[in-house]
Amino acid sequence: xxxxxxxxxxxxxxxxxxxxxxxxxxxxxxxxxxxxxxxxxxxxxxxxxxxxxxxxxxxxxxxxxxxxxxxxxxxxxxxxxxxxxxxxxxxxxxxxxxxxxxxxxxxxxxxxxxxxxxxxxxxxxxxxxxxxxxxxxxxxxxxxxxxxxxxxxxxxxxxxxxxxxxxxxxxxxxxxxxxxxxxxxxxxxxxxxxxxxxxxxxxxxxxxxxxxxxxxxxxxxxxxxxxxxxxxxxxxxxxxxxxxxxxxxxxxxxxxxxxxxxxxxxxxxxxxxxxxxxxxxxxxxxxxxxxxxxxxxxxxxxxxxxxxxxxxxxxxxxxxxxxxxxxxxxx
Amino acid sequence: xxxxxxxxxxxxxxxxxxxxxxxxxxxxxxxxxxxxxxxxxxxxxxxxxxxxxxxxxxxxxxxxxxxxxxxxxxxxxxxxxxxxxxxxxxxxxxxxxxxxxxxxxxxxxxxxxxxxxxxxxxxxxxxxxxxxxxxxxxxxxxxxxxxxxxxxxxxxxxxxxxxxxxxxxxxxxxxxxxxxxxxxxxxxxxxxxxxxxxxxxxxxxxxxxxxxxxxxxxxxxxxxxxxxxxxxxxxxxxxxxxxxxxxxxxxxxxxxxxxxxxxxxxxxxxxxxxxxxxxxxxxxxxxxxxxxxxxxxxxxxxxxxxxxxxxxxxxxxxxxxxxxxxxxxxxxxxxxxxxxxxxxxxxxxxxxxxxxxxxxxxxxxxxxxxxxxxxxxxxxxxxxxxxxxxx
Numbered sequence: 062x063x064x065x066x067x068x069x070x071x072x073x074x075x076x077x078x079x080x081x082x083x084x085x086x087x088x089x090x091x092x093x094x095x096x097x098x099x100x101x102x103x104x105x106x107x108x109x110x111x112x113x114x115x116x117x118x119x120x121x122x123x124x125x126x127x128x129x130x131x132x133x134x135x136x137x138x139x140x141x142x143x144x145x146x147x148x149x150x151x152x153x154x155x156x157x158x159x160x161x162x163x164x165x166x167x168x169x170x171x172x173x174x175x176x177x178x179x180x181x182x183x184x185x186x187x188x189x190x191x192x193x194x195x196x197x198x199x200x201x202x203x204x205x206x207x208x209x210x211x212x213x214x215x216x217x218x219x220x221x222x223x224x225x226x227x228x229x230x231x232x233x234x235x236x237x238x239x240x241x242x243x244x245x246x247x248x249x250x251x252x253x254x255x256x257x258x259x260x261x262x263x264x265x266x267x268x269x270x271x272x273x274x275x276x277x278x279x280x281x282x283x284x285x286x287x288x289x290x291x292x293x294x295x296x297x298x299x300x301x302x303x304x305x306x307x308x309x310x311x312x313x314x315x316x317x318x319x320x321x322x323x324x325x326x327x328x329x330x331x332x333x334x335x336x337x338x339x340x341x342x343x344x345x346x347x348x349x350x351x352x353x354x355x356x357x358x359x360x361x362x363x364x365x366x367x368x369x370x371x372x373x374x375x376x377x378x379x380x381x382x383x384x385x386x387x388x389x390x391x392x
Numbered sequence: 393x394x395x396x397x398x399x400x401x402x403x404x405x406x407x408x409x410x411x412x413x414x415x416x417x418x419x420x421x422x423x424x425x426x427x428x429x430x431x432x433x434x435x436x437x438x439x440x441x442x443x444x445x446x447x448x449x450x451x452x453x454x455x456x457x458x459x460x461x462x463x464x465x466x467x468x469x470x471x472x473x474x475x476x477x478x479x480x481x482x483x484x485x486x487x488x489x490x491x492x493x494x495x496x497x498x499x500x501x502x503x504x505x506x507x508x509x510x511x512x513x514x515x516x517x518x519x520x521x522x523x524x525x526x527x528x529x530x531x532x533x534x535x536x537x538x539x540x541x542x543x544x545x546x547x548x549x550x551x552x553x554x555x556x557x558x559x560x561x562x563x564x565x566x567x568x569x570x571x572x573x574x575x576x577x578x579x580x581x582x583x584x585x586x587x588x589x590x591x592x593x594x595x596x597x598x599x600x601x602x603x604x605x606x607x608x609x610x611x612x613x614x615x616x617x618x619x620x621x622x623x624x625x626x627x628x629x630x631x632x633x634x635x636x637x638x639x640x641x642x643x644x645x646x647x648x649x650x651x652x653x654x655x656x657x658x659x660x661x662x663x664x665x666x667x668x669x670x671x672x673x674x675x676x677x678x679x680x681x682x683x684x685x686x687x688x689x690x691x692x693x694x695x696x697x698x699x700x701x702x703x704x705x706x707x708x709x710x711x712x713x714x715x716x717x718x719x720x721x722x723x724x725x726x727x728x729x730x731x732x733x734x735x736x737x738x739x740x741x742x743x744x745x746x747x748x749x750x751x752x753x754x755x756x757x758x759x760x761x762x763x764x765x766x767x768x769x770x771x772x773x774x775x776x777x778x779x780x781x782x783x
Contacts (some may be wrong), residue, residue, distance in 0.1 A: 169682060276683075276684045277684075279684050280684035280685070296460065320686075321686050321688075323686050323687065323698055323700070323701065324688065324698055327698075327700065332650060351688040351689065351698075352688070352694070352698055352699050352700065353688055353690055353691055353698075353699055353728075354691065355699075355728075355730045
């Protein structure tokens with residue numbers, strides 16, 4: 062790495078020190094370089110309890126103690142298992158924090174999760190790495206395009222409420238999905254997370270609901286929680302008598318009615334008129350519910366010549382003609 | 393009056409000898425001029441210049457593509473009028489929130505193409521393939537026809553060329569009142585100056601950089617009294633609280649000041665846009681509420697108001713126009729035959745038929761243009777594939 066925007070790393074004669082350290086020689090509170098998610102430790106814990114720590118932790122000397130660069134989980138497990146010391150590789154004190162963090166970044170052989178990337182970028186920011194350098198060098202290291210937009214968008218995620226961040230982390234939402242929460246107050250974010258949790262909404266389904274709610278909110282100058290209040294949100298939370306699927310359909314219908322009142326009203330009227338149609342053979346009468354394409358579609362299932370006769374009679378029936386004409390007028 | 397919003401004019405050295413470039417260089421102060429190859433500028437800057445910033449930067453270069461094209465219109469589920477667009481300028485200095493150019497053009501600059509001789513050669517060549525029919529051509533689709541006139545004096549070239557073309561009705565379409573230069577010229581009978589109109593409330597909120605309704609109508613009055621034909625475009629028609637009253641007042645104001653006899657056409661088109669524009673409007677115009685009205689995805693994939701709402705909108709406006717003068721040629725832009733039938737009482741059979749109806753109306757109403765009665769067989773469907781075949 063060289064040039065104006067990249068940090069200059071002096072050549073250091075690194076001493077390879079592999080040793081063991083007592084747990085109290087490591088400062089567990091120093092999480093400067095921690096960016097990975099805290100996962101379920103059980104598998105790693107089982108392995109360590111059976112065969113011990115295979116890969117040494119990476120630490121760096123800091124005054125009279127050591128800070129962890131890699132191996133936060135191993136350290137915690139060692140402590141939980143009551144081990145007195147752990148194998149470590151000690152990084153040279155002269156190695157700059159930038160390079161130390163870069164080593165940490167490159168030492169995980171897996172794709173980082175969204176919040177891990179966010180935390181990594183925040184660490185780089187705290188280390189005062191110049192923005193162009195973060196964009197051009199570190200974003201690709203995190204499998205992100207070298208574009209200012211991504212840096213900005215990822216850092217914005219930190220402004221979300223903690224329960225929202227928790228939700229993102231647990232459900233691996235994409236950047237686009239996360240951005241649906243942008244600009245909402247923490248109260249609104251938390252409410253939407255509650256909705257998502259209650260109805261187990263994921264991906265596109267959640268995105269569509271939030272998009273509709275935000276548009277209603279902008280159109281009517283109302284906060285999202287006010288819209289929920291108007292819809293009597295609590296009725297959707299009590300699921301004793303009503304299945305989750307039913308409650309979700311009702312909620313979606315209410316949101317649609319608020320977002321597309323005229324469209325829903327006209328379709329509702331058409332459905333009521335349609336009910337009066339009496340055709341003896343199995344049939345399905347439909348129309349373009351967006352109302353953009355005029356006309357009706359009538360699908361019939363006729364199996365006998367008698368049914369044809371019956372159909373002719375049905376279609377020339379004055380009441381049916383009146384109903385079909387009314388439908389066509391409205392369409 | 394020179395538009396203050398242009399802060400920089402880049403000139404591709406390749407174009408320095410073109411007369412239009414010379415006119416531009418002569419008319420602006422040298423401190424805003426810079427000479428740089430267009431390819432270099434586009435490579436280095438277009439990714440870093442926002443849409444808003446690009447509206448302050450003119451790039452003068454050559455254009456190697458087709459200057460004249462059929463209006464891109466929309467899919468065959470809707471009727472289009474076979475208008476033709478001429479593009480010596482691409483990009484608009486005005487900043488309307490709903491403008492489709494925000495997603496349509498591939499770079500943010502105001503591109504001016506100085507090789508006008510090539511443009512006129514192309515027009516000659518193209519029109520030569522379709523003898524015996526009338527073309528409607530205009531420059532106001534990918535830019536405002538008059539907004540840059542004080543810096544890029546194109547009108548003179550266009551008027552001079554098209555005044556002699558009896559097979560063309562040429563249109564300048566604008567939201568400005570930069571018309572003084574037109575008043576110094578004897579109006580050619582086949583030239584139309586037209587305005588896109590909306591209630592003042594909308595102009596203030598959504599049409600940044602344009603002039604007020606009053607100024608647009610006053611400008612229309614002035615060119616009409618000079619002898620120019622005029623046109624009006626109610627496009628996009630918008631739904632907003634109180635729209636019926638506002639459009640009624642607008643039409644009252646217009647018809648009290650402008651004679652309907654000199655109006656060549658009035659177009660009506662409700663707001664429509666590709667879904668990708670929504671996000672741009674949200675970002676660039678966060679206070680705009682237009683996109684939150686009740687809309688569906690139309691048969692062409694564009695967002696539109698519901699058909700019953702559009703019908704209501706068109707009927708209201710058409711009725712008021714027809715009450716004043718039922719001979720004014722009104723048409724719907726990108727609407728379905730069904731909407732035509734229900735709002736206008738009839739529907740053209742096809743795009744080509746609509747094109748023919750224009751010619752018929754112009755021939756009947758404006759004898760000074762000296763058109764012979766149009767022959768419907770000459771008004772066939774013009775495909776954009778024509779250009780590919782003739783390359």
